Amino acid sequence: MEQNNKDNARRLKAESKNSSDVFASCSFSSLGLHPTLCDQLKERLGFEVPTQVQAQAIPVVLSGRHVLVNAATGTGKTVAYLAPIIHLLQEYDQRIQRTDGTLAVFTAWNLEVSVFVIGILKVWDSTPTCGCGGGIRLTLMIPDAWAKSVMLLNGDASIFEFRIALVLVPTRELCMQVYGILQKLLHRFHWIVPGYIMGGENRSKEKARLRKGVSILVATPGRLLDHLKNTSSFLHTNLRWIIFDEADRILELGYGKDIEEIINCLGTRNDKSVSKGTSAGNPKVQKQNLLLSATLNDKVNHLANISLENPVMIGLKDKMLQNVSHKHFSLESDVLGVAEESRKMFSSNEEYKLPAQLVQKYIKVPCGSRLVVLLSILKDLFEKEASQKWSTLQSETELRQIFLRCKTLRLHGNMNHEDRKTTFQMFKTEKSALLLSTDVSARGLDFPKVRCIIQYDSPGEATEYVHRVGRTARLGERGDSVLFLQPVEVDYLKDLEKHGVTLTEYPLQKLLSSFPLYRLKHQVNKFVSIEMHPWLVALQRALESFVSAEPKVKKLAKDAFSSWVRAYTAHRGELKRIFMVKKLHLGHVAKSFALKEQPSIVNKSIQKHLKKRKRDDKQKVKSKKRVISKS
Numbered sequence: 001m002e003q004n005n006k007d008n009a010r011r012l013k014a015e016s017k018n019s020s021d022v023f024a025s026c027s028f029s030s031l032g033l034h035p036t037l038c039d040q041l042k043e044r045l046g047f048e049v050p051t052q053v054q055a056q057a058i059p060v061v062l063s064g065r066h067v068l069v070n071a072a073t074g075t076g077k078t079v080a081y082l083a084p085i086i087h088l089l090q091e092y093d094q095r096i097q098r099t100d101g102t103l104a105v106f107t108a109w110n111l112e113v114s115v116f117v118i119g120i121l122k123v124w125d126s127t128p129t130c131g132c133g134g135g136i137r138l139t140l141m142i143p144d145a146w147a148k149s150v151m152l153l154n155g156d157a158s159i160f161e162f163r164i165a166l167v168l169v170p171t172r173e174l175c176m177q178v179y180g181i182l183q184k185l186l187h188r189f190h191w192i193v194p195g196y197i198m199g200g201e202n203r204s205k206e207k208a209r210l211r212k213g214v215s216i217l218v219a220t221p222g223r224l225l226d227h228l229k230n231t232s233s234f235l236h237t238n239l240r241w242i243i244f245d246e247a248d249r250i251l252e253l254g255y256g257k258d259i260e261e262i263i264n265c266l267g268t269r270n271d272k273s274v275s276k277g278t279s280a281g282n283p284k285v286q287k288q289n290l291l292l293s294a295t296l297n298d299k300v301n302h303l304a305n306i307s308l309e310n311p312v313m314i315g316l317k318d319k320m321l322q323n324v325s326h327k328h329f330s331l332e333s334d335v336l337g338v339a340e341e342s343r344k345m346f347s348s349n350e351e352y353k354l355p356a357q358l359v360q361k362y363i364k365v366p367c368g369s370r371l372v373v374l375l376s377i378l379k380d381l382f383e384k385e386a387s388q389k390w391s392t393l394q395s396e397t398e399l400r401q402i403f404l405r406c407k408t409l410r411l412h413g414n415m416n417h418e419d420r421k422t423t424f425q426m427f428k429t430e431k432s433a434l435l436l437s438t439d440v441s442a443r444g445l446d447f448p449k450v451r452c453i454i455q456y457d458s459p460g461e462a463t464e465y466v467h468r469v470g471r472t473a474r475l476g477e478r479g480d481s482v483l484f485l486q487p488v489e490v491d492y493l494k495d496l497e498k499h500g501v502t503l504t505e506y507p508l509q510k511l512l513s514s515f516p517l518y519r520l521k522h523q524v525n526k527f528v529s530i531e532m533h534p535w536l537v538a539l540q541r542a543l544e545s546f547v548s549a550e551p552k553v554k555k556l557a558k559d560a561f562s563s564w565v566r567a568y569t570a571h572r573g574e575l576k577r578i579f580m581v582k583k584l585h586l587g588h589v590a591k592s593f594a595l596k597e598q599p600s601i602v603n604k605s606i607q608k609h610l611k612k613r614k615r616d617d618k619q620k621v622k623s624k625k626r627v628i629s630k631s
């Protein structure tokens with residue numbers, strides 16, 4: 001009770017302080033944005049005033065400087081880079097033509113936007129200037145642009161200036177999201193053409209889109225590189241901006257080599273000494289690169305070094321360190337060379353910024369009770385929310401129905417492309433739903449009003465913890481998070497503390513006391529352990545009976561069990577000492593998937609993975625030695 005009151009007091013205090021912490025006391029127009037763009041921000045997105053990070057970043061981006069932004073999750077970083085780039089694009093006297101090729105790259109998935117773009121392109125095609133359509137079928141939408149294109153076709157290229165932007169994002173969902181925002185902001189700038197390319201989409205359709213010319217392109221790295229290499233009609237010599245959104249994640253996903261190649265292909269590499277000479281950039285184009293994330297690490301340091309020139313640092317305490325020459329470090333490698341260490345732009349040991357009003361808890365649960373405790377927490381969460389929102393829903397039965405009937409969605413990388421898109425949109429619009437997801441949705445996704453993040457499986461690196469919980473408590477809203485840990489894993493909390501992240505314990509006993517004790521009624525007010533609690537024991541038995549009676553579900557449970565154990569063995573570095581495979585009780589792990597017995601195949605699979613990990617570790621030590629001896 002006391003803990004609850006403290007949490008509420010802390011939350012209220014944080015919420016009241018929040019508004020001034022999150023929003024700036026100025027207007028978008030005072031930052032120098034075009035009035036029409038300010039109108040769009042208000043009308044289309046409902047943004048009245050800029051957030052703090054927007055107020056800091058927009059004028060700097062408008063000034064043409066390279067920028068590195070480090071700000072907490074949910075503080076409005078997307079518009080901090082989209083708005084000034086749109087402003088700069090609309091400012092050109094000569095409006096953009098499709099012959100300009102791609103000016104900017106953003107990644108997005110929105111079907112409506114693609115329809116919109118195709119619509120525009122059709123109009124364009126039908127103009128006699130472009131000569132690819134069968135006469136004018138539609139009203140000419142872009143008379144000014146048309147006039148300019150006539151001038152261009154007549155050889156008057158002097159009027160033309162270069163502008164294209166590229167936004168790189170780590171996942172398809174984020175690509176869709178950024179594209180959706182772009183679509184709204186460009187509503188009244190119909191001559192600025194947005195586009196997206198990403199894994200899972202039809203390549204030929206993308207090629208056609210690129211051939212026609214896109215001025216702002218949102219992309220995932222793998223597919224972008226694919227087009228850079230294989231789509232000859234992808235004109236990108238006029239590229240002016242590259243934005244690395246969630247830069248550290250792009251690198252963590254193993255796109256380091258792709259990014260190096262992309263930077264080389266696009267000719268935007270800052271460090272000429274290590275350029276591979278494949279630059280396709282136009283020296284006349286004034287380049288400007290932006291790098292953004294709520295968490296920065298050493299790899300981002302390197303990316304910042306090779307892509308940013310004398311950047312303005314926003315949200316970083318440390319001053320940029322002096323650049324000195326460096327060698328032998330690649331975005332692929334985990335190892336920082338000695339020279340690289342001496343030219344870090346920021347310290348990777350900085351404390352992570354989390355929303356002040358976020359209430360973070362951990363729950364210590366023995367492995368075998370994980371599933372039933374998860375269900376208990378979810379039941380409690382849904383019922384509490386329902387009773388707060390709909391005071392007329394009072395009866396126990398009505399409340400139970402709320403939880404049982406709640407919409408459950410899933411999102412992970414093995415789903416097919418269309419299903420991923422559908423889930424993403426559905427979870428955005430459902431009033432009340434439960435999303436079961438892997439880290440695919442940990443980064444950048446902005447689902448409205450997410451009330452609580454439960455990390456049923458531990459996140460690994462502290463950065464991942466920060467981004468996962470960052471899906472709630474966005475832009476000053478309230479939010480809770482619960483991290484599941486087994487008693488032997490609690491040292492993970494110390495790891496988080498090193499980055500300034502502190503959690504308090506979830507009041508599990510209080511929750512359990514709200515469940516019936518049946519024959520142990522006489523023990524009311526006395527401590528009943530999780531493993532002995534009759535309600536949880538009964539629930540566990542019911543789940544196990546259900547799973548063993550349904551062959552399909554049993555197969556799913558066995559697969560989940562194997563894959564969970566495999567993932568557990570994959571923890572690296574320091575984390576191996578916290579998440580120790582040796583200490584796993586496989587019978588209890590099986591219980592946590594409602595399996596009565598431990599599946600037999602798992603031992604072999606663990607051994608295989610342990611061997612593989614040993615091999616990988618050896619390899620890593622060897623390459624580390626190589627890097628140090630070279631430098």
Ligand SMILES: Nc1ncnc2c1ncn2[C@@H]1O[C@H](COP(=O)(O)OP(=O)(O)OP(=O)(O)O)[C@@H](O)[C@H]1O
Pocket residue numbers: 045046047048049050051054071072073074075076077078079293294443444445446470471474475
């Ligand atoms: N000026 C503003 N006024 C009102 N709402 C805003 C404003 N700027 C952004 N938002 C809203 O705040 C939410 C978070 O924005 P955004 O997704 O850009 O955050 P972020 O900092 O990129 O988060 P993450 O680090 O998780 O990617 C979104 O719902 C967005 O619509």
